[in-house]
Amino acid sequence: MTTITTTKQSIDLSVCDREPISIPGSIQPHGLFVSVRADLQEVIQVSENVSEFVGKGAQECLGKDLAFLLGTGNAALVVETLRDTRIEARPVYLGMLTLESGKTVDALAHSIGDVINLEFELTSGQVHKDFRQLYPLIGTFLSKLHDFDEVGDICQVAANEVRKVTGFGRVLVYRFDEDGHGHVLAEALDEGYHSYLNQRFPASDVPKQARELYIANRIRLIGDANYVPSPLVPQTNPLTGKPADLTYSSLRSVSPIHVQYMKNMGTLASMSMSIVIKGQLWGLISCHNAEPKNVSYEFRTACEQLAQILALRIESKEEREEYNYRLELRRILVSMLRGVSQAENFFEGVKSVSPELLRFAGASGAALIFEGRMERFGDAPEVDEIEHLVEWLSRNVSDENVYFTNALAAQYPQAKAFAAKASGILAVPISRIHRHYFIWFRPEVVKTIDWAGNPHLKQASATAPTQLSPRASFAMWTETVRGTSLQWRTSEVEIASEFRTALLGIVLKRAEQMAELAEELGRANKELEAFSYSVSHDLRAPLRHIVGFSDLLLEFEGSQLSDRGKRFVSNITDAARFAGKLVDDLLSFSQMGRAALRISAIDMNEIVQTAIERLATDVGGRDIKWDIQRLPTIDGDPAFFQSAIYNLLANAVKYTRSREHAVITVRSEEGESEHIFHVSDNGVGFNMEYVHKLFGVFQRLHRMEDFEGTGIGLANVRRIVERHGGRVWAVGVPDQGATFSFAIPKQILVEGDEHAKAYSPR
Structure with a gap:
């Protein structure tokens, strides 16, 4: 062995x-072969051994009738039976005949095209x-x-x-x-x-x-x-x-x-x-x-x-067995779809039915890749391995089809690295546009096969490549096969396809709901922005009047006021000025959502330098070290980015006020498809537990008594960045400083273009 x-x-x-095994041109010699026209009047082909059965040569029999070949009685019996029997491709038994030579034969007939083939097999002449x-x-x-x-x-x-x-x-x-x-x-x-x-x-x-x-x-x-x-x-x-x-x-x-x-x-x-x-x-x-x-x-x-x-x-x-198995698969499918469809969040819905997902496909692991996020279940390959597999699937497999194999490495060699977890996969695309997949994984099953002889030795010879030599040995030969999983059953693939259709329906329904909600939110936001703009605009004049008349009161009547009265008037003035600043910021925030983007090339070095110059009054005589690294030129709205950078730098100046030596750093890095900017300081920082509040309107992480502000600046920054298709985030450590970051795509999508074409002026 x-x-x-x-x-x-x-x-x-x-x-x-x-x-050509169906047309060998010869027969086994224990019988006689005769081919006749469909009208049974002429023999057109016989086997060469005809003389051993009827005592006449092959050439002698050609062109003759059956009576010449079989004798009158036998020929009449054959012809009569053939005319009474429907002759098709499968052989029909005509009966037992004794030929003139004394040989007893079983007569069979079948038709091929326009001829009838008769076969006469030697028999003992007696029923066993x-x-x-x-x-x-x-x-x-x-x-x-x-x-x-x-x-x-x-x-x-x-x-x-x-x-x-x-x-x-x-x-x-x-x-x-x-x-x-x-x-x-x-x-x-x-x-x-x-x-x-x-x-x-x-x-x-x-x-x-x-x-x-x-x-x-x-x-x-x-x-x-x-x-x-x-x-x-x-x-x-x-x-x-x-x-x-x-x-x-x-x-x-x-x-x-x-x-x-x-x-x-x-x-x-x-x-x-x-x-x-x-x-x-x-x-x-x-x-x-x-x-x-x-x-x-x-x-x-x-x-x-x-x-x-x-x-x-x-x-x-x-x-x-197949019916019962399909029934169980459908039961699991219904249970899964119920859980997924009832959950508010698609990912959470899938996670809630993860045990059924694995049992459904008899898989040891699975992965959901959807909207830039990945969720793994059970014993699945690593995240980067799955990401590379998805890239390969998107290039080599139609988004319309379920893809399955029990020997993944044979088609995707990189899979050898994780064969123990995923020698077989069943991949279900859940988007016709994006790389969204649900993938089941089956582990390697090492098989030991006992062959009746070496299966690899049956091969064409070097001297006669068109002639195949048969295997010479049938001694048991053992082979260990690696790199394969259990086969995927037809029912599993078919019902996985149904699962795909159902998921597409759920995703489409969610998308429609989100689109409808987005439309409603858009209308509400526009109404709110219009209201904010109107209210802010209308409030500016009364607040200015309050400040103005308070100043006049102190100027002309101040000598008649007590110290307490002066303090009250001063408090009114400060409060009115703060309210005016709040109104101005609200007006600016609403304008950020209403104004159209005017995209052009922006030298971020100039933007940062202008903002620092504007902050000179706030800085005063403080010891601030500005560490401004070389920044790239990007595409965007210059006025908007001037406001965003000013807000971020003003924030850094404000929250480093308690530092004897403040350090504010502005740097950038280049991603594959975006420019990333970071504004860091060594100020008071913040607790990351509350980071989600930072970019909201009126959200503050420090007391008003310690640090003034309306709580709108960072909200403005987020709105500006997101309107350019970017993203914002922040990292802070209490009493050690903070870093505010934003990323801007290298190609900006022009607003209002229903086809969302990328815009790049350079």
């Missing part, structure tokens, strides 16, 4: 697949003494099948019964797996025969055209592997000008490669019955005998019926 370790690979069958037991045997076989429910047990019953009927020394029942390899599920054998139970025969042993023949003609007998083929005369059919199609012929000569294959296996006689389920070749019942062995037509017919009954039983069992 040999053991090796491999990864999943396919075997090239192209040479073997081209062998146990033939009367064949039909009760079928009834017994049926009852035994119902005593078992596992496919292996059902196949074992079939192997036992076929061996009993035929007398073959070894009977195997094997099914073809997803890769085309034959897996022996059951076996019945005489003493001295080698066992192949639970071993596999490589797909190359049964090439493509042989599988097609097994579906068309569901039983095949080779009585003696040492036979000498009898060629057809002439080689081409005179009516078609092509070699005779022997697809449905019982006597069809088989490939020399297969004959040698049998001999290498120690088999001189074989018979195979097809197990066909829903038009597909599910498997074979394969009979072997160490000595030549012929099987009469009636016994072959009984075995063919046993194979058909076995196919029906297996189909019934698999359909029942």
